[in-house]
Amino acid sequence: MLCFKVVQEYERAVIFRLGRLLSGGAKGPGIFFVLPCIESYTKVDLRTLSFDVPPQEVLSRDSVTVSVDAVVYYRVSNPTISVANVENAHHSTRLLAQTTLRNMLGTKNLSEILADREAVSQGMQSALDEATENWGIHVERVAIKDVRLPVQLQRAMAAEAEASREAKAKVIAAEGEHQASRALKEAANIINESPSALQLRYLQTLSTISAEKNSTIVFPLPIDMLQQFMR
Structure with missing residues (x-):
């Protein structure tokens, strides 16, 4: 039957x-x-499954404690092996993901963890996929969800970033003043070499003042003209 x-x-x-x-x-x-x-x-079930890796307290290579969690996407690639070679392939993959995440982050500096999450995710995916191959599991993707730092470290990093921004602003302002001083010096040299340039600038200034509809206009006289009247 x-x-x-x-x-x-x-x-x-x-x-x-x-x-x-x-x-x-x-x-x-x-x-x-x-x-x-x-x-x-x-x-x-051969469909792609996912699970969250709980936050793991990890000591980075530069001795900073961080809390990191992730999400793993995987599927059964060989049903026979997944049943015959391991008691519970899904549970074993979850436990292995936690230990792999801790081991991966322990070899990285804090700056590497914060700046290059994609490299950490790819390294973890490769390590998991290789380890679970004998269980008939294929790890398709690993994504780092969040990196949490101690409060004291967050404040220190914020203060450092603020100091860096202020320093850059001072450098930019100093460069602007330097360029303006150089331009004024060049203009003074040109006027000193050509007195007619000073007269043209004088006439341009009068034209600008008259265009503003002022009721009173002061006409400055050259010093050499006043000296003739004083003789």
Whole structure:
């Protein structure tokens, strides 16, 4: 007497006959049959699954304590191995992800963790994928979700960033004053070499003042003209 079973498109059935793995690999999708009391089977989901790695307290290479969490995306690549080689492939992958995250971050400086999360994620994904290959698991992606720093360190970093911004602003202001001083010096040299340039600048200033509709205009006289009247 046969017992008919059905597995979905995204499922496979791993069959054991009298405790031995049935040859031919996993069955499905569709209809298959088992012999009651002789054969048993386990359904395996082939869809991509995900889980959150709880926040891990890690001491970085430069002796800074950080709390980091992540998310892992994986799927079963070999249903037969995932059932026959490990008791619970999903639970084992979760535990391994936690230890791998701690080991990866322990080899990085704080600046590397904050500035290059993608490299940390890729390194963790490669390490996990290699370790879970014998379990029939393929790790598709690992993403670092959040990096939390101690409050004292956050304040120190904020103060350092503020000091850096103020220093840059002072440098920019000093460069602007230096350029303005150089331009004034060049203009003074040009006027000194050509007295007619001073007269043109004088006339331009008068034109600007008259355009502003002022009621009183003061006309400065050259010093050499006043000296002629004083003789």
